[in-house]
Amino acid sequence: MSGTDTMSAARATDGTGAAGVTGGASAAGDALLTAVREGRVPQVPGLVAALGPAERRSCVPVLKEMRKEARSDWSKAANQRMGALLVAGAGCHVGAAGAATWIGGRDFTGRSWARHPALGAVVEAQPEEWQIEVVGRLAAKRGSGWSWDLFPLIERVVRRTGCRVPASDDFVAEWVRSAAGAETGPRGTNDTLLERLRADTFTPVLLPRVFELDDVAWPFDSRYSTRPGDSWPEAVAGLAGGPHFDRAELVDLCVARLVRGGRPADQKAFLAVLVALAPTTEEYASRVRDLVAVLDGLSTVAGHAQQVLTGLDEAGLVGPEVLVEASSVVLFRSEKKLVRAQLAWLEQAARRSPERSGPVVLAAAEAFGHPDTVIQERALNVVARRLKAAGEAVLPELRLAAEALNPAHHARAGELFGAPVGSGEDDDTAWSELLPPVPVPAPLGDPLATPAEVAEELAVLLASGRPDVAVFERVLDGLVRHAHLDRAALTAALEPVLRVNPWREGSRWSDCGPGEVLYVAAAVAGLVDPHRRGSVFKDKGRHPLRGPHNTVYGEAIAARLAEAAERVTTDLPPLLLATPTDATGAVAAEVLVERLAVHEAAGVPVGRADLSAALLRVAPTTDAVVRAAADRLTSPAGRWAARWLREGGLPAQPSARVVFAPGPEARTGQRYWDRWWETVKRVAVTQTGSGGGPVGPAGERLEAEFWALLDGTEPTVDRARKQNEWQWEPSPHWAAMLPHHREEQAARWLDWFADSADRERRGAGRMLVVLAEGGGPAGLSLHLAVAYGLGARFPDDRTAAVDALLVLAARGDLDGALLGRELGELVTLGTVKPNRLAHSLVTVADTGAYGTVWSVLATVLPALLGGEGVRGAADVLAVAADAARRCGARGEVPGLAEVAGRPGSSRLVKHARALREVLAG
Numbered sequence: 001m002s003g004t005d006t007m008s009a010a011r012a013t014d015g016t017g018a019a020g021v022t023g024g025a026s027a028a029g030d031a032l033l034t035a036v037r038e039g040r041v042p043q044v045p046g047l048v049a050a051l052g053p054a055e056r057r058s059c060v061p062v063l064k065e066m067r068k069e070a071r072s073d074w075s076k077a078a079n080q081r082m083g084a085l086l087v088a089g090a091g092c093h094v095g096a097a098g099a100a101t102w103i104g105g106r107d108f109t110g111r112s113w114a115r116h117p118a119l120g121a122v123v124e125a126q127p128e129e130w131q132i133e134v135v136g137r138l139a140a141k142r143g144s145g146w147s148w149d150l151f152p153l154i155e156r157v158v159r160r161t162g163c164r165v166p167a168s169d170d171f172v173a174e175w176v177r178s179a180a181g182a183e184t185g186p187r188g189t190n191d192t193l194l195e196r197l198r199a200d201t202f203t204p205v206l207l208p209r210v211f212e213l214d215d216v217a218w219p220f221d222s223r224y225s226t227r228p229g230d231s232w233p234e235a236v237a238g239l240a241g242g243p244h245f246d247r248a249e250l251v252d253l254c255v256a257r258l259v260r261g262g263r264p265a266d267q268k269a270f271l272a273v274l275v276a277l278a279p280t281t282e283e284y285a286s287r288v289r290d291l292v293a294v295l296d297g298l299s300t301v302a303g304h305a306q307q308v309l310t311g312l313d314e315a316g317l318v319g320p321e322v323l324v325e326a327s328s329v330v331l332f333r334s335e336k337k338l339v340r341a342q343l344a345w346l347e348q349a350a351r352r353s354p355e356r357s358g359p360v361v362l363a364a365a366e367a368f369g370h371p372d373t374v375i376q377e378r379a380l381n382v383v384a385r386r387l388k389a390a391g392e393a394v395l396p397e398l399r400l401a402a403e404a405l406n407p408a409h410h411a412r413a414g415e416l417f418g419a420p421v422g423s424g425e426d427d428d429t430a431w432s433e434l435l436p437p438v439p440v441p442a443p444l445g446d447p448l449a450t451p452a453e454v455a456e457e458l459a460v461l462l463a464s465g466r467p468d469v470a471v472f473e474r475v476l477d478g479l480v481r482h483a484h485l486d487r488a489a490l491t492a493a494l495e496p497v498l499r500v501n502p503w504r505e506g507s508r509w510s511d512c513g514p515g516e517v518l519y520v521a522a523a524v525a526g527l528v529d530p531h532r533r534g535s536v537f538k539d540k541g542r543h544p545l546r547g548p549h550n551t552v553y554g555e556a557i558a559a560r561l562a563e564a565a566e567r568v569t570t571d572l573p574p575l576l577l578a579t580p581t582d583a584t585g586a587v588a589a590e591v592l593v594e595r596l597a598v599h600e601a602a603g604v605p606v607g608r609a610d611l612s613a614a615l616l617r618v619a620p621t622t623d624a625v626v627r628a629a630a631d632r633l634t635s636p637a638g639r640w641a642a643r644w645l646r647e648g649g650l651p652a653q654p655s656a657r658v659v660f661a662p663g664p665e666a667r668t669g670q671r672y673w674d675r676w677w678e679t680v681k682r683v684a685v686t687q688t689g690s691g692g693g694p695v696g697p698a699g700e701r702l703e704a705e706f707w708a709l710l711d712g713t714e715p716t717v718d719r720a721r722k723q724n725e726w727q728w729e730p731s732p733h734w735a736a737m738l739p740h741h742r743e744e745q746a747a748r749w750l751d752w753f754a755d756s757a758d759r760e761r762r763g764a765g766r767m768l769v770v771l772a773e774g775g776g777p778a779g780l781s782l783h784l785a786v787a788y789g790l791g792a793r794f795p796d797d798r799t800a801a802v803d804a805l806l807v808l809a810a811r812g813d814l815d816g817a818l819l820g821r822e823l824g825e826l827v828t829l830g831t832v833k834p835n836r837l838a839h840s841l842v843t844v845a846d847t848g849a850y851g852t853v854w855s856v857l858a859t860v861l862p863a864l865l866g867g868e869g870v871r872g873a874a875d876v877l878a879v880a881a882d883a884a885r886r887c888g889a890r891g892e893v894p895g896l897a898e899v900a901g902r903p904g905s906s907r908l909v910k911h912a913r914a915l916r917e918v919l920a921g
Contacts, residue, residue, distance in 0.1 A: 028051050028055060029058065029059055031047050031050075032048060032088060033088075036084040036085055036088045039077060039079075039084050040080075040084060041080065041087060041113070041118050044087040044088050044091070044118055044122070045121040048122055049091075051092070056092040060098075063088055064089075066081070066085060067082075067105075070085065082113060083113035083116060083118075086113045086114065086119060087118045087119050089102040089103075090123060091122040096133035096134045097137065100138050103134070103153075104138055104141045104150065114150050123153060124156075124157075124160075128161055131157045135153070135154040135166070136166065138154055139171050140166075140168055148171075148174040151174035151175070151178065154166060154171065155175075159201070167206060167209050169209075169213060172206050172213060173216060176210055176213075176219050176232070177219050192229040192230040192235070193235040194228075194234065194235040194238040195229070197235050204244040207236070207245070208249075208253060211254065211257045211270070215265075217268065219232055220232040220233060220269035220273070221269065233273045233275070236273050236276065236277070237250075237278070247277075248283070251274070251287075254273050254274045254277060255290045257270045258270055258271065258290075258297065259297075261298075267297065267298045267300070268298070271300060271301050275304070281311070281315060288318055291305040291308055291309050292325055295309075295330055296329050299333075302330070303341075306326070306330065306341055306345070309345075310341075310345045320349075320359055323345070323356075324363045327346060327364070327366060330342040331367040331370065336372060336374075339370065339375050340375070343364060347360070347386065350386045358390040358394050360390070361390045361398065362394055365383060365402075366379075366401070367379035368380070368401045368402060368405045369401075369404035371842055373878050374907055376405055376406055376409055377409060380412065380413060380416075384416055395417055395418060398416075399417045399421065402414075402421045407885055407918075433850065434848025435806060435849055436806050436810050436847070439773050439807060441773065442470075442582060443582050444470050444474065444581055444583065447474070447477055447481055448477070448481070448482075450482075450493075451486070451492070451493035452493050454478035454479060455494050455496070455497050457475045457478065458479075458494070458521060459500075459501075461475055461515070461517065462501050462515060466731070467514050468583070469580065469736045472514035472517060472733065474579075476560070476561070476576065476579070477575065477576050477579040479520050479564070480564055480568055481574070481575050483524050483568040484573060484574050484575075491525045491526070495525070498527065502527075503518050503521075503527060503528055510549060511550055511553070512545050512550050512554035514557070514733055516558070516561055517561060519545060519561055519565055520561055520565045522565075523568055524568050524569075526569075528565075530565035530566045530569060545558035545561055552705070552709055553709065553733070556705045556706055556709060558705075559706070560578065560610065560613055562609075563609040573599065573602075573604050573607065574598055574602050576595075577596065577599075577610045577611055577613075578611075578613035578614040580617060580736060580739075584770075584775070585738075586617055586740065587618045589619060589623070589626050589630075590621075590623070590625075590629070592618050592641060593633070594629075595614075596630075596638045596641055597629075597633065597638075599635070599637070600635050600638060606637045609706070611637050612703040612705075612707075613706060615649065615702065616650065616706055616709070616737060616738055617738075617739055619649070619740050619775060620647075620648045620649045626645070627645060627646060630642035630645055652743065652776070652777055653689065654687065655686065655743075655747060655779070655781060656685065656686045656687075657685060658686055659681060659682070680831070683784060683825055683829070683831075684784075685713065685784065687744060687747050689711045689713075709737055713744075713747045713748050713750075731767075735770045735774060739774050740774070741774075741776050742771045742782055743777050744776075746784070746785040750781065752764040752767070753789055754788050756792040756794070757789075757792055757793065757826070757831050757832055758830075758831045761793075762796075762797065763797065764789070764797060765789045765798065765799070765801050768789045768800050768801050768804035769803045771804070772805075772807040783815060783818050783819045783822055784822050786801055786819060787822045787832065788801075788832070789801025790823065790837055790840040791826060791836045791837050792836065795839070798839060799843065801840060805819075805852070806844065806852075809849060814852065814855075816852065816854075816855025817859045820855070821860075823856065823860045824860045824861075825863065827863055827864060828863050834875055837876060838876045841853050841857065841876070842879055845886075850886040851883075853883040854880070854883045854887050857879065857884075858889070858891075858893065861876070862894040865895030865896060866894070874908040877911035877912055877914075881918055884915060890919055890921055892919065893919065896915060896916055900913045900916040
């Protein structure tokens with residue numbers, strides 16, 4: 001039977017819409033297609049076996065049609081049908097290339113049907129050459145997700161046929177995860193992993209490749225039992241010296257992987273392998289250069305290499321140049337434990353061999369530039385003890401290195417080295433504050449000029465995980481503009497994009513975001529009717545973009561997109577009012593007036609959502625020319641905009657500072673899943689809300705979705721939970737809705753910023769720079785948000801907070817005293833840890849903004865030093881002493897004299913004395 005005959009005989013459809021089979025096709029072909037349609041997976045192999053080659057080929061077009069219609073259906077019946085399609089298509093493709101393409105299709109991924117025995121039965125029924133070629137092609141395909149469903153099929157064919165073992169990354173990673181494969185030793189047997197690996201024919205080929213993989217830490221961290229050899233590190237060590245692997249080969253592979261670097265978890269995993277291999281002193285001695293190379297890597301790996309090198313030095317197996325080279329790497333690291341160990345190694349080496357004192361003191365002097373003054377002091381002590389044995393020849397270099405010391409050590413260094421230290425360019429009078437240039441918002445650029453450009457930008461937006469504000473706004477504006485100019489041409493340009501990214505209306509489980517602009521494109525192309533309300537959770541009156549899981553920001557985006565979709569199919573507005581003129585989301589007043597004039601000239605009314613969004617984005621202006629042009633507008637929207645620009649727009653909201661403790665009932669089931677039993681204290685800001693904002697000349701108000709953006713805030717996470725905001729994180733698109741109200745935004749988002757300090761949230765800091773670069777007053781809320789960010793758990797969030805602080809300082813918006821007071825309160829409450837704060841402020845100081853740092857610390861220190869003091873205050877005092885010296889600060893700090901007057905020589909007392917001396921002049 002020909003393919004044409006089969007297709008003509010298979011035009012009847014069932015309820016799924018898939019092509020059915022009627023009379024005219026062979027009975028065997030009809031039976032197979034019917035079984036596929038009904039999802040009877042176990043019966044498919046037998047039905048495929050009953051077909052001849054020509055009959056199988058004739059079924060392929062029908063199977064393709066059925067597959068196309070089942071792709072977007074995730075019902076239980078459709079899932080069964082996809083399984084049957086996978087098995088039937090694999091058997092009906094006579095060519096190996098077509099079969100491999102079919103089996104490896106993306107739409108089968110994630111449904112796990114590739115692991116079903118029926119697929120294996122169909123593949124095993126084919127000629128051996130066909131099987132080998134199919135699995136070879138499949139092994140070369142990239143996997144996705146945690147588990148690679150194609151692995152069992154490929155593994156069975158390779159083991160049965162004895163063909164070449166695939167060595168692709170995905171195949172090797174799945175072999176590791178499956179603990180050497182099912183046939184060599186399933187987890188249910190009594191064999192250890194070592195015994196399974198010894199018996200596995202894959203091991204000689206795949207184990208060396210394991211050392212080249214990324215993200216293999218989890219299997220290596222697992223132990224299958226308490227018996228020796230039942231974990232990956234022990235099993236690899238057990239294979240050393242066996243029939244397949246020379247011991248030196250495995251040690252070389254492991255050391256080379258550590259030298260290469262990679263993810264911290266992977267590095268720790270391969271370090272565990274190296275420890276399990278337990279190289280001898282001689283084996284380590286032959287790899288000294290590799291050990292020195294990893295001193296610059298992960299701290300755990302560097303620490304192990306440092307210990308090994310120290311032992312080799314004690315055994316006399318390394319030369320003095322290794323000690324010097326290792327010191328030059330380690331003494332610049334931030335991990336104090338490593339630096340202290342290196343200084344101890346240096347002193348031990350000089351004590352064992354006094355003739356090495358010269359290189360030792362010069363190597364130790366490299367720590368004079370370490371940011372921690374206690375480390376500097378320790379290095380100076382090492383130099384002082386070994387200076388006599390080193391001789392006078394080292395003094396010139398030591399004097400030069402001493403210039404990097406903190407001024408607190410200058411006097412002692414001058415006595416040791418026989419010359420004054422710290423004069424010249426480091427003098428306080430040479431200080432001048434260095435701040436970054438004031439950031440200028442990037443213009444959004446000209447509108448997209450052609451329908452092709454709109455389609456191209458839409459494709460970029462849909463492919464991006466986090467499209468930026470400019471891309472989203474330009475695409476939305478382009479869809480509206482070109483629908484007005486030539487909707488047919490725009491539809492033709494959008495066709496390829498919409499074919500790959502069809503709009504699928506269904507139950508919404510996520511916040512409405514930029515990707516939903518696809519709905520407007522589908523409306524332009526006539527693929528959806530925006531005037532018909534969809535069915536979401538059986539609510540016939542709800543718009544498909546306005547799901548119950550939207551935040552207030554999602555509702556505002558949904559309102560804009562829904563209105564645009566309706567208008568591009570009816571009155572075709574010439575453009576949008578709310579399209580920003582720069583990347584912050586702001587709309588220039590003169591541009592808004594021009595756009596309103598274009599609408600009036602075209603006789604097209606403005607959209608209510610579009611106007612509301614535009615008014616929140618425009619800043620009032622005092623420009624007489626712009627105001628006069630606004631006063632000439634005659635439409636209701638034009639008169640309201642003119643009044644808005646003249647009277648100042650939306651006023652700032654009054655706020656109040658509140659200290660509160662979220663109770664356990666507020667945290668249960670929410671984002672406080674970590675350490676839920678703890679009672680945390682936080683500082684928050686309450687605001688009364690806008691109440692709808694100013695009223696227009698005819699009693700107009702902002703649409704409800706938009707004045708809700710400035711609703712009041714309360715210091716309770718329960719409110720955030722009720723509004724779905726606890727599920728989502730702020731984005732630049734949210735900030736762009738209110739570009740001149742960063743203070744209100746910061747108050748609303750304080751929970752996220754606080755989470756970064758007293759919980760395990762990561763990534764909240766990225767919004768601090770966005771707010772700092774925004775418009776409007778910078779008051780208590782924004783300073784408090786920056787304070788949380790400076791004490792964030794993760795370094796990247798602290799770095800973002802530093803950037804935000806510097807932006808505020810450069811723009812003249814930073815109130816150092818206010819930020820310092822809030823930081824002092826947060827440190828006292830335990831929300832911000834002093835060591836994290838010190839790390840952040842050192843980063844600020846390193847940019848040259850010493851005066852900015854001191855302006856903040858001057859009001860932080862009383863909170864740290866008062867009463868019993870705060871643990872970790874010494875780190876902050878060290879930063880304060882350096883910043884005060886460099887910017888020439890003078891005066892008194894409450895509580896400092898009492899701490900500096902304490903007996904003893906603790907770090908806290910030392911740094912307090914140093915700061916007291918600086919402030920006293």
